[in-house]
Amino acid sequence: xxxxxxxxxxxxxxxxxxxxxxxxxxxxxxxxxxxxxxxxxxxxxxxxxxxxxxxxxxxxxxxxxxxxxxxxxxxxxxxxxxxxxxxxxxxxxxxxxxxxxxxxxxxxxxxxxxxxxxxxxxxxxxxxxxxxxxxxxxxxxxxxxxxxxxxxxxxxxxxxxxxxxxxxxxxxxxxxxxxxxxxxxxxxxxxxxxxxxxxxxxxxxxxxxxxxxxxxxxxxxxxxxxxxxxxxxxxxxxxxxxxxxxxxxxxxxxxxxxxxxxxxxxxxxxxxxxxxxxxxxxxxxxxxxxxxxxxxxxxxxx
Amino acid sequence: xxxxxxxxxxxxxxxxxxxxxxxxxxxxxxxxxxxxxxxxxxxxxxxxxxxxxxxxxxxxxxxxxxxxxxxxxxxxxxxxxxxxxxxxxxxxxxxxxxxxxxxxxxxxxxxxxxxxxxxxxxxxxxxxxxxxxxxxxxxxxxxxxxxxxxxxxxxxxxxxxxxxxxxxxxxxxxxxxxxxxxxxxxxxxxxxxxxxxxxxxxxxxxxxxxxxxxxxxxxxxxxxxxxxxxxxxxxxxxxxxxxxxxxxxxxxxxxxxxxxxxxxxxxxxxxxxxxxxxxx
Numbered sequence: 151x152x153x154x155x156x157x158x159x160x161x162x163x164x165x166x167x168x169x170x171x172x173x174x175x176x177x178x179x180x181x182x183x184x185x186x187x188x189x190x191x192x193x194x195x196x197x198x199x200x201x202x203x204x205x206x207x208x209x210x211x212x213x214x215x216x217x218x219x220x221x222x223x224x225x226x227x228x229x230x231x232x233x234x235x236x237x238x239x240x241x242x243x244x245x246x247x248x249x250x251x252x253x254x255x256x257x258x259x260x261x262x263x264x265x266x267x268x269x270x271x272x273x274x275x276x277x278x279x280x281x282x283x284x285x286x287x288x289x290x291x292x293x294x295x296x297x298x299x300x301x302x303x304x305x306x307x308x309x310x311x312x313x314x315x316x317x318x319x320x321x322x323x324x325x326x327x328x329x330x331x332x333x334x335x336x337x338x339x340x341x342x343x344x345x346x347x348x349x350x351x352x353x354x355x356x357x358x359x360x361x362x363x364x365x366x367x368x369x370x371x372x373x374x375x376x377x378x379x380x381x382x383x384x385x386x387x388x389x390x391x392x393x394x395x396x397x398x399x400x401x402x403x404x405x406x407x408x409x410x411x412x413x414x415x416x417x418x419x420x421x422x423x424x425x426x427x428x429x430x431x432x433x434x435x436x437x438x439x440x441x442x443x444x445x446x447x448x449x450x451x452x
Numbered sequence: 453x454x455x456x457x458x459x460x461x462x463x464x465x466x467x468x469x470x471x472x473x474x475x476x477x478x479x480x481x482x483x484x485x486x487x488x489x490x491x492x493x494x495x496x497x498x499x500x501x502x503x504x505x506x507x508x509x510x511x512x513x514x515x516x517x518x519x520x521x522x523x524x525x526x527x528x529x530x531x532x533x534x535x536x537x538x539x540x541x542x543x544x545x546x547x548x549x550x551x552x553x554x555x556x557x558x559x560x561x562x563x564x565x566x567x568x569x570x571x572x573x574x575x576x577x578x579x580x581x582x583x584x585x586x587x588x589x590x591x592x593x594x595x596x597x598x599x600x601x602x603x604x605x606x607x608x609x610x611x612x613x614x615x616x617x618x619x620x621x622x623x624x625x626x627x628x629x630x631x632x633x634x635x636x637x638x639x640x641x642x643x644x645x646x647x648x649x650x651x652x653x654x655x656x657x658x659x660x661x662x663x664x665x666x667x668x669x670x671x672x673x674x675x676x677x678x679x680x681x682x683x684x685x686x687x688x689x690x691x692x693x694x695x696x697x698x699x700x701x702x703x704x705x706x707x708x709x710x711x712x713x714x715x716x717x718x719x720x721x722x723x724x725x726x727x728x729x730x731x732x
Contacts, residue, residue: 171553172555172556174550175553175558176555176557177550178547178550179546179547179558179561181542181546182543182546182606186561186568186603187564189580189599190568190571190576191564192579193583194576194579195579196582197575249475253475255468256471256472276710277479279660279709279710280702280703280707281663281679281683281703282664282666283683284698284699284702285482285483287486287687287695287699288482288486291482291485291489291696292481292482294498296499296500297499298485298499298500341615361464383570386570386571391667392574392667393666393667410574419578423578426572426578430575433572
């Protein structure tokens, strides 16, 4: 930004030119930094601090104790909740990865017209901009005992009795998660796929590679960063969820966060804070693990 | 890969097209079902069959008290979303421009934004509500709700800005400077107009993410509910198609916002390509 300033033009101010570049950047990024510090940085610190506090009925007692963490780590409920949430995260991750990759592959490599490509991409992403809760609820009349799916199965004589496991079950939870989060996986993969130089693929084709080999040897490795980003999104969304599990399992399954919400509703803030900090550490470890995995592979390839 | 040399499409094209159509059905069919069911007849229930066609459930929404203060929550959520969208655009455009240069401390802000994006929403809400409680302030959707929602929309807007700015050709800016424009003039008259479609995209994200936000708002909205909180309450205590009627109305609002945003982006792009064609 430090180009020579012509002196014969007197329009406008030249204050921006005189400020040091990093100060200009700080002024531009400042509002973001302030808002994130006030409503994200400090609140996170407060939760961490409160997780070491004691509580008396609904009052928070400032002190420094590890009891809340001892409770979290010694209760077998914690273990069960984490296993359940991790199970959902793993299943949903695998399904959204396959679907997201396939969709991105179709849009990037099989649709030639840019206009149609944009149109189909938007068709996939429009539901993302509508209410999550409504999209989740919309599965209820579909999967219910007298729902559309069961009616279709009975009409087609595939089953004689309505399937009970469709709604208010782990199955329904997974369906809702996949419905809500596939886009989070598709968009980053689409982005990294779209950046692949078509000449690489041409070259592979000329060298006699099959379509499947191209997909496995070229497209997949080059999409790693997109897959990692999508995985981070999906895994953190599932681990942080509480309303899908609550509604779609009909109250049969709980998630880490729904248990946390119960503690908050009971005004037990210090134990809730300790559970929340534990969850965030687990989520951060998972994110770090994904990043490490991808970086290691990148080193192996190049 | 799309076409073989002879111009015939490979079988995978058809298989993938089928897969894509199935996915779209999976995506849209359940939503369509609840829009249809929201016109359920007066005596009908939450599932098919429909006992008739009526707008009774929509009327029920307007009548205050029958299923909560829906009209009030709608206005509240729209106001909040509009404010969030404006702040998100202003803060993210500015920050996006600022991040084009490496500067000390920039990495910290960036990683804070990413952490804010992946942090479970309820955690952030818990922290904000704890602060308000410790300070003896009451939570309110206008202050604590707004701030907490921004920790979700700002990182998103920032990522969109990075994508938009990544495709921006800086030589336009240099040309403006060579012609004697000041930094601010260059930004206002060259950079921002070129980035406008992307900026509309940021506004769309800001608005819709706020309008549908739940996990961050549930502990920070205070005594007055936003629409998603109201819908959440309805899922547990309303067992009539009025629930679907809310869904239909709120989706209509979202669609209107999406169409206006995408429509204006398309309009700008078309006008640009026409200008480009005319000048050749």
